[in-house]
Amino acid sequence: MKCSTFFGDGIFNVDSDLWKLHRKMAHTFIGEPKFHRFLHDKVWEKVEKGLIPVLDHASKQGLVIDLQDLFYRFSLDTICTLVTGCDLGSLSIDWPHVPFANALDDAEEVILYRHFVPMSVWKFFRWLGVGNEKKYKKAWEILDDFVYKCITKKREEKKTRINEASRRDTTSTALSWFFYLLSKNPRVESKIRDELSTMETIHDYHKLIYVHGALCEALRLYPPVAFEQKASVESDVLPSGHQVDPNMQIIFNMYAMGRMKAIWGDDCYEFKPERWISERGNIRHEPSYKFLAFNAGPRTCLGKNMSFFQMKAVVATIIKNYTFQAVEGHQVVPDISLILRMKHGFMVKVYHSP
Numbered sequence: 001m002k003c004s005t006f007f008g009d010g011i012f013n014v015d016s017d018l019w020k021l022h023r024k025m026a027h028t029f030i031g032e033p034k035f036h037r038f039l040h041d042k043v044w045e046k047v048e049k050g051l052i053p054v055l056d057h058a059s060k061q062g063l064v065i066d067l068q069d070l071f072y073r074f075s076l077d078t079i080c081t082l083v084t085g086c087d088l089g090s091l092s093i094d095w096p097h098v099p100f101a102n103a104l105d106d107a108e109e110v111i112l113y114r115h116f117v118p119m120s121v122w123k124f125f126r127w128l129g130v131g132n133e134k135k136y137k138k139a140w141e142i143l144d145d146f147v148y149k150c151i152t153k154k155r156e157e158k159k160t161r162i163n164e165a166s167r168r169d170t171t172s173t174a175l176s177w178f179f180y181l182l183s184k185n186p187r188v189e190s191k192i193r194d195e196l197s198t199m200e201t202i203h204d205y206h207k208l209i210y211v212h213g214a215l216c217e218a219l220r221l222y223p224p225v226a227f228e229q230k231a232s233v234e235s236d237v238l239p240s241g242h243q244v245d246p247n248m249q250i251i252f253n254m255y256a257m258g259r260m261k262a263i264w265g266d267d268c269y270e271f272k273p274e275r276w277i278s279e280r281g282n283i284r285h286e287p288s289y290k291f292l293a294f295n296a297g298p299r300t301c302l303g304k305n306m307s308f309f310q311m312k313a314v315v316a317t318i319i320k321n322y323t324f325q326a327v328e329g330h331q332v333v334p335d336i337s338l339i340l341r342m343k344h345g346f347m348v349k350v351y352h353s354p
């Protein structure tokens with residue numbers, strides 16, 4: 001069991017029969033063609049009515065913006081519209097303060113901290129209502145308050161929806177690192193521009209092979225879920241020969257695995273979308289136990305295709321219409337949290353493409 005009550009009894013936080021039930025329901029829902037059409041419409045609507053006006057405004061005014069914040073807002077509005085029917089409107093030129101997003105960040109940070117301190121210690125702090133536990137409680141209140149405003153339904157449903165809303169972090173984090181890597185690799189950016197120029201309409205995103213490879217490469221180097229924790233139900237032996245005892249907690253680090261020469265070869269530190277393209281020009285499939293960004297096995301991510309669609313819509317729109325210049329001297333470093341965010345964001349100046 002994971003040490004978070006914040007995710008309630010949602011799919012991420014339960015095991016066994018309850019998980020099976022959640023998984024079946026989520027699978028049916030996500031696989032439904034009606035949902036696909038709805039998703040498609042809502043994502044393009046957010047691109048047209050949110051992303052483009054904000055970037056146009058920033059480029060006209062010569063503003064410096066935090067791309068990570070921009071993508072957070074994009075994903076947050078989209079996912080909230082999808083799961084609650086309520087558009088937060090956080091992606092707008094007024095750049096409104098979004099207490100919900102900050103509360104989610106705080107809660108995720110504290111959940112990570114709980115993985116590294118003994119349960120008795122964090123429970124004691126929770127009882128005292130001090131330190132990180134105080135921050136966590138406050139965050140939860142803000143999240144509860146937000147969901148109440150959106151939906152006035154029964155309490156169990158709220159937790160599931162917070163669960164879903166927290167997914168906005170993964171897609172937006174992937175996009176932030178993707179654009180950061182592009183800023184360091186103009187060769188890749190220019191190849192993406194070439195690929196985009198062959199598209200008849202921007203809605204042909206599914207034909208984007210090179211963009212797909214570049215997104216996989218960003219996910220390999222900066223997996224938004226950078227580590228996983230699993231516990232064994234029974235004793236077992238790992239393929240490496242290591243003995244596993246019942247209830248033993250095993251943490252594996254996807255960030256490190258994405259940068260191992262033994263797994264990805266000597267050029268593992270390079271940002272090389274070509275790695276993902278076969279000689280025939282198709283996407284090269286890598287087994288999920290090697291490319292773990294979306295997890296592997298029965299608990300593999302259910303939103304993989306959905307997130308690729310969202311990311312491609314954003315990448316195609318931005319690269320076709322804008323260029324970014326990273327602010328000199330601004331430090332881009334990973335933060336320590338449940339999701340591999342950038343600690344100080346990614347500050348850029350926006351220009352309209354000539």
Ligand code: HEM
Binds near residue numbers: 164299
């Ligand atoms: C780039 C974006 C994304 C990445 C890298 C990602 C990654 C992951 C990972 C690593 C897990 C396993 C987590 C764990 O077991 O603790 C997971 C699970 C899951 N993801 Fe994603 N995810 C992304 C986007 C999404 C989106 C947009 C959705 C849809 C709302 C989604 C839905 C889910 C669900 C429902 C699970 C739980 C599966 C289960 O436990 O059976 N994901 N994801």
